[in-house]
Amino acid sequence: MKCRICEKKATIKLPQYNLKLCDSCFLDFFKKRVKKTIDSFKMFSLYDDILIAVSGGKDSLVLWSVLSELGYRVSGLHIDLGIEGYSEFCKQKVLDFSESRGLPLKIIGIKEIFGVGIKELARIAKRASCRICGMIRRYLINREAKDFYCVVTGHTLDDEASSLLGNVIHWHVGFLKRQYPVLEENGSLKRKAKPFSFVFENEIVFYAKLKNIDFVRERCPLSKKATSYVYKSMFSFLEERMPHIKLSFYKEFLKRKNYFFSEEKEQLKECKICGYLTVTDICNFCKLKKKVEEYQFQKA
Amino acid sequence: MKCRICEKKATIKLPQYNLKLCDSCFLDFFKKRVKKTIDSFKMFSLYDDILIAVSGGKDSLVLWSVLSELGYRVSGLHIDLGIEGYSEFCKQKVLDFSESRGLPLKIIGIKEIFGVGIKELARIAKRASCRICGMIRRYLINREAKDFYCVVTGHTLDDEASSLLGNVIHWHVGFLKRQYPVLEENGSLKRKAKPFSFVFENEIVFYAKLKNIDFVRERCPLSKKATSYVYKSMFSFLEERMPHIKLSFYKEFLKRKNYFFSEEKEQLKECKICGYLTVTDICNFCKLKKKVEEYQFQKA
Numbered sequence: 001m002k003c004r005i006c007e008k009k010a011t012i013k014l015p016q017y018n019l020k021l022c023d024s025c026f027l028d029f030f031k032k033r034v035k036k037t038i039d040s041f042k043m044f045s046l047y048d049d050i051l052i053a054v055s056g057g058k059d060s061l062v063l064w065s066v067l068s069e070l071g072y073r074v075s076g077l078h079i080d081l082g083i084e085g086y087s088e089f090c091k092q093k094v095l096d097f098s099e100s101r102g103l104p105l106k107i108i109g110i111k112e113i114f115g116v117g118i119k120e121l122a123r124i125a126k127r128a129s130c131r132i133c134g135m136i137r138r139y140l141i142n143r144e145a146k147d148f149y150c151v152v153t154g155h156t157l158d159d160e161a162s163s164l165l166g167n168v169i170h171w172h173v174g175f176l177k178r179q180y181p182v183l184e185e186n187g188s189l190k191r192k193a194k195p196f197s198f199v200f201e202n203e204i205v206f207y208a209k210l211k212n213i214d215f216v217r218e219r220c221p222l223s224k225k226a227t228s229y230v231y232k233s234m235f236s237f238l239e240e241r242m243p244h245i246k247l248s249f250y251k252e253f254l255k256r257k258n259y260f261f262s263e264e265k266e267q268l269k270e271c272k273i274c275g276y277l278t279v280t281d282i283c284n285f286c287k288l289k290k291k292v293e294e295y296q297f298q299k300a
Numbered sequence: 301m302k303c304r305i306c307e308k309k310a311t312i313k314l315p316q317y318n319l320k321l322c323d324s325c326f327l328d329f330f331k332k333r334v335k336k337t338i339d340s341f342k343m344f345s346l347y348d349d350i351l352i353a354v355s356g357g358k359d360s361l362v363l364w365s366v367l368s369e370l371g372y373r374v375s376g377l378h379i380d381l382g383i384e385g386y387s388e389f390c391k392q393k394v395l396d397f398s399e400s401r402g403l404p405l406k407i408i409g410i411k412e413i414f415g416v417g418i419k420e421l422a423r424i425a426k427r428a429s430c431r432i433c434g435m436i437r438r439y440l441i442n443r444e445a446k447d448f449y450c451v452v453t454g455h456t457l458d459d460e461a462s463s464l465l466g467n468v469i470h471w472h473v474g475f476l477k478r479q480y481p482v483l484e485e486n487g488s489l490k491r492k493a494k495p496f497s498f499v500f501e502n503e504i505v506f507y508a509k510l511k512n513i514d515f516v517r518e519r520c521p522l523s524k525k526a527t528s529y530v531y532k533s534m535f536s537f538l539e540e541r542m543p544h545i546k547l548s549f550y551k552e553f554l555k556r557k558n559y560f561f562s563e564e565k566e567q568l569k570e571c572k573i574c575g576y577l578t579v580t581d582i583c584n585f586c587k588l589k590k591k592v593e594e595y596q597f598q599k600a
Contacts, residue, residue: 169549238530253471256473
């Protein structure tokens with residue numbers, strides 16, 4: 001097995017591109033693809049301050065590593081979700097990574113804001129924990145990004161393709177209209193970019209291995225029933241039989257998106273409490289805060 | 301386990317409707333659903349002559365059985381594909397069924413038309429056998445339906461949902477525009493209807509069992525690599541985890557179809573040889589016939 005580029009011994013096989021590469025050519029290939037995505041979608045430049053949301057998982061840590069190597073000005077933001085037996089562990093991985101690379105990091109804790117962690121919040125709000133968690137993270141990341149040009153997240157092609165599949169299977173037109181590698185700033189909603197939109201997870205795992213990036217391998221204990229995993233497994237089943245299908249499904253969607261699902265700007269207004277853009281008078285974050293306060297008051 | 305309708309002992313569990321039924325209530329439920337589909341899509345009436353394409357598999361034989369019981373005027377058409385060790389067996393199942401029920405049947409053979417069977421035709425045409433087979437069947441069914449009001453086929457919800465999924469994954473806009481339980485007559489292209497569009501395969505298997513319908517259980521030996529099976533397995537994986545998802549995926553698509561994929565009539569013209577409507581000057585069936593003649597001539 002020879003490296004397609006330099007003809008030395010290949011160390012990785014990428015069936016999605018029908019490609020075999022050696023360590024050094026892979027690193028080069030990987031970085032070039034990420035750079036190309038950033039440039040072709042005009043995500044941000046080398047002069048912009050960008051904020052990366054890091055969970056401690058492979059995707060966000062590898063993205064942080066690549067963006068720093070490419071010379072971007074990236075600061076990390078970690079949200080401590082307060083999940084017992086899990087969040088402490090995630091925080092430690094992020095801290096270790098930022099310290100060893102000398103990269104700036106800010107940590108904010110859900111418990112410091114609400115007095116309780118995600119699990120309890122979901123119970124109080126009577127909602128699925130993944131839903132509450134997603135809403136809170138989006139809110140806090142946006143709030144913390146106030147002085148940055150752009151927020152970046154480690155969403156991979158596997159995430160994008162499987163969430164696209166889920167949105168198509170349920171014909172969630174609203175989500176289909178908004179799914180894109182970059183979302184422009186909209187009032188108080190910060191610009192968001194996903195530089196890994198065309199990167200497969202197996203590439204990320206290999207990159208992490210070569211760069212000795214230590215990440216959290218365990219799945220969040222609260223997400224065991226998450227439907228996103230069902231779509232991911234479903235798509236991996238297909239990808240095994242039709243390599244490249246994830247990439248072509250997502251790319252073709254992007255090409256035809258405006259034809260199918262023409263974008264109409266949603267009517268958003270400012271939350272009467274915090275000013276966050278929302279479809280109702282009070283945003284979900286502030287509603288949740290109120291609910292928790294009432295709950296604590298009744299308990300006391 | 302009690303029957304939801306009559307409270308006698310239930311014999312079948314239908315997770316897709318969260319329903320348990322006894323034999324007799326199931327038969328009633330099944331027939332009513334098929335009748336409702338035929339009526340709500342105005343497929344055909346009790347006074348129309350309809351032609352059913354029967355392969356010998358469970359779907360088409362069960363459809364033939366139900367339509368006859370419901371009082372429709374249905375004649376069978378079987379196409380003998382000339383696949384060694386398989387087609388003879390299929391033909392026999394169809395013959396047995398039609399004789400035991402006293403239902404009219406016509407059989408036409410590919411070998412009588414081309415001199416060779418599907419396998420050889422695919423080799424001569426240098427195309428996948430499923431593709432050649434589908435094209436020939438569509439052509440012959442349409443030709444034989446000349447004096448009928450409508451052609452019906454046994455496509456089930458499993459077929460429709462998985463082919464919809466395949467069309468979405470490849471963003472085959474042309475197919476997406478045309479996918480519907482009934483297709484209006486268009487010049488020489490006969491009206492086509494799929495009364496099982498909302499029926500799950502497990503219902504058909506149970507119906508066949510209760511009515512002692514003996515069908516071909518083996519998959520066609522030429523279709524082992526067919527991608528349609530990949531989408532079917534993929535969807536069954538999802539349905540196990542989210543019962544009802546096939547039905548809602550397909551139904552929601554039908555509701556929103558015109559919004560997403562507005563139908564523009566395709567520019568079809570008559571084949572210069574046989575008059576069949578096609579997008580090119582000569583239809584694929586006539587092209588294939590010519591190719592086979594040339595091949596035979598060169599061989600002789």
